[in-house]
Amino acid sequence: GAGVSQSPSNKVTEKGKDVELRCDPISGHTALYWYRQRLGQGLEFLIYFQGNSAPDKSGLPSDRFSAERTGESVSTLTIQRTQQEDSAVYLCASSPGVGRGASTDTQYFGPGTRLTVL
Amino acid sequence: GQNIDQPTEMTATEGAIVQINCTYQTSGFNGLFWYQQHAGEAPTFLSYNVLDGLEEKGRFSSFLSRSKGYSYLLLKELQMKDSASYLCAVNTNAGKSTFGDGTTLTVKP
Numbered sequence: 086g087a088g089v090s091q092s093p094s095n096k097v098t099e100k101g102k103d104v105e106l107r108c109d110p111i112s113g114h115t116a117l118y119w120y121r122q123r124l125g126q127g128l129e130f131l132i133y134f135q136g137n138s139a140p141d142k143s144g145l146p147s148d149r150f151s152a153e154r155t156g157e158s159v160s161t162l163t164i165q166r167t168q169q170e171d172s173a174v175y176l177c178a179s180s181p182g183v184g185r186g187a188s189t190d191t192q193y194f195g196p197g198t199r200l201t202v203l
Numbered sequence: 204g205q206n207i208d209q210p211t212e213m214t215a216t217e218g219a220i221v222q223i224n225c226t227y228q229t230s231g232f233n234g235l236f237w238y239q240q241h242a243g244e245a246p247t248f249l250s251y252n253v254l255d256g257l258e259e260k261g262r263f264s265s266f267l268s269r270s271k272g273y274s275y276l277l278l279k280e281l282q283m284k285d286s287a288s289y290l291c292a293v294n295t296n297a298g299k300s301t302f303g304d305g306t307t308l309t310v311k312p
Contacts, residue, residue, distance in 0.1 A: 118300065127290065127304030128246070141299050176245060183298035184233060187251035190294055191236070194245035 089195035091177050097201045098167055106162045106198045110179030117160050118178045118192060119152055128176065134160060135183055167202045174199050207303035209291050214309045215281055223276045223306045225291030236292040237265050237276045240305065246290055250276065278308075286310045 090109045098104050110117050119131040130144040134154045145151070149167075154160040164171055174197040182189035206228045215221040227235070234253040238246035252258055252267035252274060264277040276289055288305040295301075 116298065120302070128292075128302040130299065130301060133298060133300075135298060178246075184294075184296060186234065186253060187236075190234060190300075191248045191251065192238075192246075192300065194247070196245055 089177055089179055089193055091175075091195040091198050093198060094196065095199045095201075097203065099203050100169060101166055103163065103165045104167055104200065106164075106175050106177075106200070108160045108162070108177030108179075108195060110158065110160070110177070111193055112158075114179035114181050114193075115157060116180040116183045116190075117154060118180075119160070119162050120176045120178070121146075121173045122176055122197070123173045131162070131175075164200075167200075169202050172200055172202045207291055207293060207301060209289075209303040209306045211304070212307045212309070214311060217281055217283060217310055217312050219281050220277065220279050221281060221308065223278075223289050223291075223308065225274045225276070225303060227272050227274070227291070227293045227303075229272075229293050229295060229301070231296035232269060232293065233296045234294040235265075235267055235274050236294065236300070237263075237274075238290040238292060238302075240288045240290060242287070249289075281310050283310050283312070 092107045117134040120128040132142050132152050149165045152162045176197045178192035178194045180192045208226045237249040240246040250265035257266045262279045267274045288307045290305045291303040292300050
């Protein structure tokens with residue numbers, strides 16, 4: 086596709102339910118990132134994938150959060166037993182590669198999924 | 204770990220020049236990015252610095268001093284549409300990107 090897409094665009098769920106957020110990166114981009122952004126705040130790094138492996142999962146807030154990526158394309162972020170503090174916009178980004186400058190490392194962001202936990 | 208500091212808010216007048224500073228502490232530095240984020244939208248790429256010095260791109264310029272852990276984004280001939288949040292992001296050799304909390308710039312007529 087032309088850009089990074091995410092679904093759903095909005096998700097309202099009840100506390101305690103599980104949610105799954107999807108990201109489709111730009112075709113051919115090997116690196117994929119997940120961020121969380123609370124209202125009026127900066128981007129909080131969650132996890133990034135290089136290919137199908139995740140070299141850095143240090144940003145995942147708790148064991149309720151998990152992510153996977155298959156076929157060097159789509160990625161899903163799963164939040165189990167959602168809590169109200171999970172309410173935020175979840176942004177996905179992809180880049181052509183990692184570690185060789187602007188041509189590879191520039192991140193292209195999707196529109197985000199706005200998650201509201203009641 | 205990494206620590207990135209930017210001012211929270213700035214205000215400037217249409218047509219003026221504004222400089223947004225960013226200081227960082229990191230290991231394995233591998234480039235610094237500036238992104239622009241309009242309210243309710245996703246961030247978009249503005250500039251990239253990996254070597255010391257000034258990179259100019261139209262009305263926007265970005266400067267880096269690796270020894271000082273310091274960067275700034277310079278916006279000239281401000282326009283109302285420049286009102287947005289400006290995010291400083293540091294990349295490491297490990298591929299991780301750490302973003303600052305962003306500077307919200309308000310441009311007034």
